[in-house]
Amino acid sequence: MTQSRVASFSASMVVDTYQAAIETAIDKFLGKISASRELAAAGALDDAEPDAPPDFFQEEMKHLTNDQRREVRRAMGGFSAVMTHALEAHKNNEPLDKSKASFEFAAGDQHTAELLSRYLLYMSLKLKAPNRAQLLRRSLLIVAISDFEVFVGALASAVLEDQPGRIEGADSSFTLRQIKEFGSIEAVSEYVIERKVEDLLRGDIDDWKSWFGKLSVKLEDTTDDWPGFVEMFARRNVLVHNDGKANRHYARKLSAVLPQVAAIKVGTELPVSGEYLDDAWNRLSAAACLVGIGLLLQTRPKVDSRQHVQWLIYRTEILADSGSHKAVLVIASTVLRTSRGRLDRENEISLRRLRWTALRELGHLEEMTREVEGWDFSGLDLLHLHVRDVLLGDVEKACSSIASLLELGRLTRFALRTKALYRPLHGDPRFSDLLRVRAALPGTAERSTDIEAGAMTLAEPADEQLDTPRT
Structure with missing residues (x-):
């Protein structure tokens, strides 16, 4: 007789207002990118315009x-x-x-x-x-870059509110009369922070790079293509101010980081293709996650870094499951590279799984296979070992391990249906059979019936260990 299990869920509230502000800014930005993706999917993004007259x-x-x-x-x-x-x-x-x-x-x-x-x-x-597809993509790129500017402003506000000692400059000093006019010290503080943030946002991406650099966060390390990252912002300015045509400022701004831009004639139209827009969304998503968590790690050095990494991993899981594999690859690769062996075992395994899955989804099969086969899985339990079998395409062994994990309550069918890791298994009869829930009939101990996959999702164990959500 199968032992019954009770599903439970708990969420820990963040009490550090600074940490909450940073995490909220990241979540808001990722939510806006997700909404833009949905809008693009719902819109007509086919470059071929209909030939029918009005x-x-x-x-x-x-x-x-x-x-x-x-x-x-x-x-x-x-x-x-x-x-x-x-x-x-x-x-x-x-x-x-x-x-x-x-x-x-x-x-x-x-x-x-x-x-x-x-x-x-x-x-x-x-x-x-521009045709409707081009017009929508141009608009979505402008919105994405603008949303990132809002995100940068939110981070700057959080830092200055938490660490007022970083406020410098002539407008940081006030006479007693001015303070009385404001009415309170809090109002003065809000005004100064607002001015500082506005000054930062009026600058360009090089100014942001310098500002974050003073906080030991390297903006250029949050992307796998810094020249391409800079070009996105320059193209956005061209779209807004010059009808999408290259101007001298565009060429001058990029000539140092992208030599090929020098060959672009002034007046050349800079289109926004579907691939370009998708790359922009991925780069901005990765940068937002890495900049935000980087700030927390650098400005809260006494806090256990594992909780920040775990929070980042859970957001990266969501990006992976929604198909943002380029962003996932940048995030996982960057954290693994910059941690220099300081990650605990669980977090390292999660990040490597995310990196390997992203490599596979992006078609880098040789690189993924070489890394998985060369990594030491010894001493790991079945929950982690089955990941290797899934990635290397050993379906028989993977399904056998998944069946055991389901029986033990270590894995859920929800995860099997939704996680990017398992997508290549979908359609395989052996895997499809595992997605069907076996439920005992009332009053019986041994008889069972098949229930369609998905019908009992809420009744399944909720203690899956592939993700550890923290809100």
Whole structure:
């Protein structure tokens, strides 16, 4: 007879207001990136625009005579040729050829002329603007960079509120009369911090790098591609202030870190592809996690660092399960590299599992296999050993271990269904069988029935040890 288990959950509240402010800022930023991803998924992000004319045009065409329709089609053909030439010239940053940049049409009646005029104006406006996919991606990039600026401001506010001794400058001194006008010391403090944060945000990414550097947090170490990170912010400025076209400031800003930018002509359009936007989301997510936790580790040195690392691991698990594998790879790799052997065994294993899973999901199979096969798993229990079998593709052994872990209550079917680690096993009959819950019928000890996977998620043990959430 199977022993019954009672699921339980507990959450510890953070009492350190500084730590809470940092962690909240990270969570808010990650939440905004997640919302942007959902918006992109729901929107039309196909670069191929529909060819169908606008509704008003299609409706009016039904009421035209055959002669009128022929006139309209001739005009549409001439307009199409002109716009094709104009778009090519724009794409190549070349002047228009006057012989190809105009056409004439003569409508036989006022009705046809009015319809054509309105249609040509509609299409002219549509073709001069970015297509819907490009427009949405540009907007989402601008929002993401702006949200990161808000995040940086929140971190700066938290640091200055917690450590007012870091406030320096002429505007940090006030006369007694000024203090009386503010009404309280707290109001003075809020004003000074607000000014300092505004000054920081008015600077560029190099100013942020310098500011965080004074706190022993290297902003350039929070990304695997610092030049690319800098370029994101420069491209955002170009999108906002120069209609997405490279200008001299863009080239001058990046020439030192990206030599290839020097070859970009002023006026060249800088598009935002789906891949570019996804890379931006991943880089910003990784940077937010690493900068925030880096601040806590550097400014709270007496606090046990394990709790900060565990908090970071749990957020990284969420990023992994949502498919942000590039961010996961940067976070896990950075913490493993910079910890220099100071991680406890459990945290190190979790970070390596996240790194290996990300490598596999990103297609770096040889690197992942080499690392997993070369790592010492001796002395580890089944919960960690089965990870090696899953990653190396030993499905038979992995499923056998998973079955044992389910029986012991060390693993849940929720984890099997949702975690990135197990995705390659989905669809395998042996794994699918493990996702089916066996439940005893009332009044019986041995009879059982299959319940569809997912139907009893809440009844399963909640003490899975692959994650240790702390809110």
